Amino acid sequence: MEDTVFNGGFFTTALWIALGVCCLGLLWRLVSWLIIKIGPDAKEVSFLQRLGAAIIGGIKAIFSKRLPGIIGGFVLDSLLQRRLFKVSKKRWLGHMLLFYGCLVLIVMHALHVLLADKLFSDYQATLNPFLLLRNVFGVATLVGVVLMTSGRKKDWGKVRPARLPIDALFGILVVVIVVTGFLLEAQKMSSPKAFNRMAEEYGIDEDEIKGLRWVWKLDYGVAFPDLKGEPDPDLLEEGRGYNEDYCVGCHSKPQHAFVSYPVAKAAGLIATSTDAANVDKGLLYIHIFACFFAIALLPFTRVFHVVADPISLVVRGAASSAPLSKAGRVNRRALAMDACIRCGLCDFDCSVGPIAKWMNNQELLPSRKVQATRLVASRSEIKAGQAERLAVGAHLCTDCGRCTDRCPVGLDLADLWDAGRGDLSSKGFPAPAVWVKEEPAIAWAEALGAELGRVPPAGPLTADRNQFSACVQCQTCTNVCPVVANSGEDRVDLAPQQVMNLLRLGMNDLALGSKMVWDCATCYQCQENCPEGIRVTDIMLELRGAAWRQLGPVRDRRRSI
Amino acid sequence: MNSQDQLWDVAVVGAGIAGMSAAIFAASKGLSVLHIGNGSGLVFGSGLLDVLAVHPVKDSTVHEDPWHGIELLRKDEPSNPLALVGPKAMEVAVNQIMEALGKAGMPYEPSTTNHFVPTSMGTLKGTFGVPTTMTSGAKAFENKWPTLLIEIRGLREFSAAQMVHTMGDKWPGLRFEKIEFPDSKGVFELYATHLATALETNKTRQAVIDIVRPLIGDAKAVGFPAILGLSESTAVHKAFEDALGVPVFEIPTMPTSVPGLRLKHSFEVAAAAAGVFRRVQSVVTGVKFDNDIATLTLQDATGNQEVQAKAVILATGRFMGRGLFADREKVREPLLDLFVEQPESRENWHSRDFFAKSGHAINRCGLLVDSKWRPTDAFGAVVWPRLYAVGSILARQDWMRQKSGSGLAIGTAWAAVSAMSDDFGSIGGV
Numbered sequence A: 001m002e003d004t005v006f007n008g009g010f011f012t013t014a015l016w017i018a019l020g021v022c023c024l025g026l027l028w029r030l031v032s033w034l035i036i037k038i039g040p041d042a043k044e045v046s047f048l049q050r051l052g053a054a055i056i057g058g059i060k061a062i063f064s065k066r067l068p069g070i071i072g073g074f075v076l077d078s079l080l081q082r083r084l085f086k087v088s089k090k091r092w093l094g095h096m097l098l099f100y101g102c103l104v105l106i107v108m109h110a111l112h113v114l115l116a117d118k119l120f121s122d123y124q125a126t127l128n129p130f131l132l133l134r135n136v137f138g139v140a141t142l143v144g145v146v147l148m149t150s151g152r153k154k155d156w157g158k159v160r161p162a163r164l165p166i167d168a169l170f171g172i173l174v175v176v177i178v179v180t181g182f183l184l185e186a187q188k189m190s191s192p193k194a195f196n197r198m199a200e201e202y203g204i205d206e207d208e209i210k211g212l213r214w215v216w217k218l219d220y221g222v223a224f225p226d227l228k229g230e231p232d233p234d235l236l237e238e239g240r241g242y243n244e245d246y247c248v249g250c251h252s253k254p255q256h257a258f259v260s261y262p263v264a265k266a267a268g269l270i271a272t273s274t275d276a277a278n279v280d281k282g283l284l285y286i287h288i289f290a291c292f293f294a295i296a297l298l299p300f301t302r303v304f305h306v307v308a309d310p311i312s313l314v315v316r317g318a319a320s321s322a323p324l325s326k327a328g329r330v331n332r333r334a335l336a337m338d339a340c341i342r343c344g345l346c347d348f349d350c351s352v353g354p355i356a357k358w359m360n361n362q363e364l365l366p367s368r369k370v371q372a373t374r375l376v377a378s379r380s381e382i383k384a385g386q387a388e389r390l391a392v393g394a395h396l397c398t399d400c401g402r403c404t405d406r407c408p409v410g411l412d413l414a415d416l417w418d419a420g421r422g423d424l425s426s427k428g429f430p431a432p433a434v435w436v437k438e439e440p441a442i443a444w445a446e447a448l449g450a451e452l453g454r455v456p457p458a459g460p461l462t463a464d465r466n467q468f469s470a471c472v473q474c475q476t477c478t479n480v481c482p483v484v485a486n487s488g489e490d491r492v493d494l495a496p497q498q499v500m501n502l503l504r505l506g507m508n509d510l511a512l513g514s515k516m517v518w519d520c521a522t523c524y525q526c527q528e529n530c531p532e533g534i535r536v537t538d539i540m541l542e543l544r545g546a547a548w549r550q551l552g553p554v555r556d557r558r559r560s561i
Numbered sequence B: 001m002n003s004q005d006q007l008w009d010v011a012v013v014g015a016g017i018a019g020m021s022a023a024i025f026a027a028s029k030g031l032s033v034l035h036i037g038n039g040s041g042l043v044f045g046s047g048l049l050d051v052l053a054v055h056p057v058k059d060s061t062v063h064e065d066p067w068h069g070i071e072l073l074r075k076d077e078p079s080n081p082l083a084l085v086g087p088k089a090m091e092v093a094v095n096q097i098m099e100a101l102g103k104a105g106m107p108y109e110p111s112t113t114n115h116f117v118p119t120s121m122g123t124l125k126g127t128f129g130v131p132t133t134m135t136s137g138a139k140a141f142e143n144k145w146p147t148l149l150i151e152i153r154g155l156r157e158f159s160a161a162q163m164v165h166t167m168g169d170k171w172p173g174l175r176f177e178k179i180e181f182p183d184s185k186g187v188f189e190l191y192a193t194h195l196a197t198a199l200e201t202n203k204t205r206q207a208v209i210d211i212v213r214p215l216i217g218d219a220k221a222v223g224f225p226a227i228l229g230l231s232e233s234t235a236v237h238k239a240f241e242d243a244l245g246v247p248v249f250e251i252p253t254m255p256t257s258v259p260g261l262r263l264k265h266s267f268e269v270a271a272a273a274a275g276v277f278r279r280v281q282s283v284v285t286g287v288k289f290d291n292d293i294a295t296l297t298l299q300d301a302t303g304n305q306e307v308q309a310k311a312v313i314l315a316t317g318r319f320m321g322r323g324l325f326a327d328r329e330k331v332r333e334p335l336l337d338l339f340v341e342q343p344e345s346r347e348n349w350h351s352r353d354f355f356a357k358s359g360h361a362i363n364r365c366g367l368l369v370d371s372k373w374r375p376t377d378a379f380g381a382v383v384w385p386r387l388y389a390v391g392s393i394l395a396r397q398d399w400m401r402q403k404s405g406s407g408l409a410i411g412t413a414w415a416a417v418s419a420m421s422d423d424f425g426s427i428g429g430v
Ligand SMILES: Cc1cc2nc3c(=O)[nH]c(=O)nc-3n(C[C@H](O)[C@H](O)[C@H](O)COP(=O)(O)OP(=O)(O)OC[C@H]3O[C@@H](n4cnc5c(N)ncnc54)[C@H](O)[C@@H]3O)c2cc1C
Pocket: A531, A532, A533, B013, B014, B015, B016, B017, B018, B019, B036, B037, B038, B039, B040, B041, B042, B044, B045, B046, B047, B048, B049, B050, B051, B255, B282, B283, B284, B285, B315, B316, B317, B318, B320, B321, B322, B323, B335, B390, B391, B392, B393, B399, B404, B405, B406, B407, B408, B409
């Protein structure tokens, strides 16, 4: 019957449309990898340079000595999902079941004319092991969906990445396809119409068919409405003979369809024929249109990562042996937009992740920052409030590199964050360390004084004179400070001991805007060595926090004038 | 390990020379030691370990033999803590610390007498323990070798010109050259520690060697400010001697100096090697005693914690270390409010002559201890049977004028720990 549906123009047209949309979508996304501009250096490379980098990169990857390594990485990371396995066995199982369930169903069932028939000389959907396996993989797919969607909140906790509606829709489509598939199979098992069609095809004559019908009612569950009571034993025996001759070569016992058969039974299909109600047609339409819809949707959902991720992994493999060209790096950032599966693994270990909740700013989390980077890079204006939130997220990142280590699809997040900060700077949101240093400390102090009158202490440490009054100006802190030591000609404006002296003199406003406060590497050398036990580094940090809080608004007001 | 989860044999409070030495001595005796100290006066040190150079203070008599000096002190000031320690114990204690510091990367020249080391002020400092990087300075002066001093532009705490000016008539062959430190063009002020770490790299060291070598001329020794390496001073010093072909010595600079940081670092390494458990960055804010156990409240950036110990050694220093505190009326001991021996009233703190050679009464105030180094009240009764006090917090000494800072700290630490461990033996503590 499946073979026949495509003969009608309607389904064929629908399929072509779905494939057309899918291909255009794929093309659009592929081209976007050469168009999206992320990072200040993206403006310096042309489309052609990027195209060239992509082609050369691809060729290089194929002919490089590292190909076995790249393939090995692909097997482990893509096919076997090694990283996900380490994080959650349950989610790993779900992902494997879903992916391989779908894959096998597509190869063996949806595309059987193209693939399965050619791969297996004796392929018959109704014959074991194929009959059994189709049910197995259908179930695997459903279990996969359940495992992947259930307990997301529990597994991912507060850092659960955002999920897009279109991805949920795709998931629903998969469930619909598999469920209608089972129902269709169940319906077909019990359908006299299907039996009659087969009998006709095989030219079985009137006499033979009587016994055969009884065999198929009893052994295969076809719901012949007219067969009631017990069959004549001889007739049945005879039917069994014909069955051996004509049918068993292509039909295993339906019980092997361990889902569809019980469904058919439970739904009472085995007892009553649903042919008349056209249930089969309805199911088939749903099944097939769900498939088409899924095909058309594919490039626009997260599922597109099945294309983007292997490429991303290959790029990572290539990048680990030789640094990418500028154009290659820019391409890679654009690719990252599609390759990121929003799995949220990067959020797990993020050094600043724990304060995301405390600051009530999800934009600190790397999984969110991936998309934010694109938003910032886009030509359109971002709302001021949002830009500030994104800027906080971008600039608080400690560049610890844990997210890059974690990312299962091999994104170079470190490079992405760097590029993102560059874009933020060029849109007027540089890191505080940058904009504070644009003015000398004295200018900030004056601006602050003009706005606030008396500048409040930076925090509990600077408010408490006992914390620094013991400073004897011995200069040990400055002596041991690696930042002062390495600042060369471009000296810090105030050495640590001078900052402490300002505090002693009650000039904390001047301390706030000092470059030292921002250049401090928080190495704790000064605090560790201060003979008077003064918490020099803690005070530096407190000043830095206060500078951000107090000078930020001053800057914003001045900018708006 | 968490310091609050266990009952310590000893808690040592204070991270100066006295506290560090006491912790090391106690740990070497097999006691479990918790050492608490925030900040450390150690960085003020010059690296030179003074045992006793001056006695009597009022005559500024300088001794070459510190043991003889202590013998004299015993007759003249029998209750001076240095006299109570005595020359024998002092010798053992100071040598033990010098050995420990040597193992920790800051070797001292083996010594039996005081040495006279030229300082950046152009004076000679009589001292007992001299780091090997500084010993040739004393020899060069003693033998009046023609000597080249190197001054570095931008390093404000050291002027070789000043040294030559003051010492020149006693030391005719002394001359100096001023050099530009590599990569320091345009930098107005240089810091000794930064130069010291820079000299630990081959490139910078070689560059300095190349600048200095042509300047040596007839000099038989070359003196640098104390910047020859921070934690690698032995190796840096040796590299300079090998490359320049003459003895090279460091000249101690004003506090806080590179050798002060070395001293702090080496004491920390030595304490760790002895098995001391250290709680840095915390202060003791309170101590409660019951029959056998002292409970100390520790405060750090994260809050308060309590630890328990069977004995407590107080080594919190004087005014600068905050072991003593002077208010309008009197001098107090802020942690336990212990009895502080001091002049009747504030008027008597200082002599009328501020520069009086004999010093001021305030310099000799401090804690009184019994024969086992336990603080007592005004009537000689101990405060708690296993509370000990060591170092500069003790009364009846003037380490600054006696030039006996390290000796006082190390010697009293040794004596108190000996008394304490005898006590532990008798209570079967360990
Ligand atoms: C300017 C200067 C130059 C010196 N030069 C020399 C020299 O040339 N040769 C030499 O031999 N010695 C020198 N010394 C060092 C001197 O020997 C010692 O400082 C002196 O012996 C005192 O040692 P101390 O350990 O008793 O006290 P300090 O060194 O004052 O140490 C006391 C320690 O206790 C800590 N403390 C106080 N209260 C608490 C508390 N409640 N909780 C925790 N910790 C606390 C303090 O933070 C400090 O670390 C110099 C010292 C100074 C200041």
